[in-house]
Amino acid sequence: MRFYRNNPDVIRMINWQRLEYEASQKIGITLTAETRAWIDAIKHYQKQKDIDPKFKPEFIITLILSIISSATLDPNIFITDKKNQHAYVDFCVECLQRALEKK
Numbered sequence: 029m030r031f032y033r034n035n036p037d038v039i040r041m042i043n044w045q046r047l048e049y050e051a052s053q054k055i056g057i058t059l060t061a062e063t064r065a066w067i068d069a070i071k072h073y074q075k076q077k078d079i080d081p082k083f084k085p086e087f088i089i090t091l092i093l094s095i096i097s098s099a100t101l102d103p104n105i106f107i108t109d110k111k112n113q114h115a116y117v118d119f120c121v122e123c124l125q126r127a128l129e130k131k
Contacts, residue, residue, distance in 0.1 A: 029100050032100035032101065043101065067086065077130050080128055
């Protein structure tokens with residue numbers, strides 16, 4: 029989120045890309061070395077029983093990135109100042125922790 033807040037031109041470029049999107053183009057999450065590292069980290073924590081292994085790591089990453097993009101790329105009347113941005117991030121982290129922990 030900090031990256032997007034500090035780079036408003038990137039937000040404009042992504043939104044422009046959304047307008048120009050065609051079904052044949054790939055847009056959004058790609059399988060990069062960084063994405064693979066996140067998948068490996070999630071699998072590690074699943075083996076440690078910190079994250080419930082019934083969830084696909086790819087789905088967890090998608091959820092996290094969706095939360096970030098919805099809060100930073102899309103207008104939201106509830107998240108307009110730093111106080112609410114921090115409260116939203118804290119809320120999302122708490123919800124993710126509860127949802128992903130092994131029960």
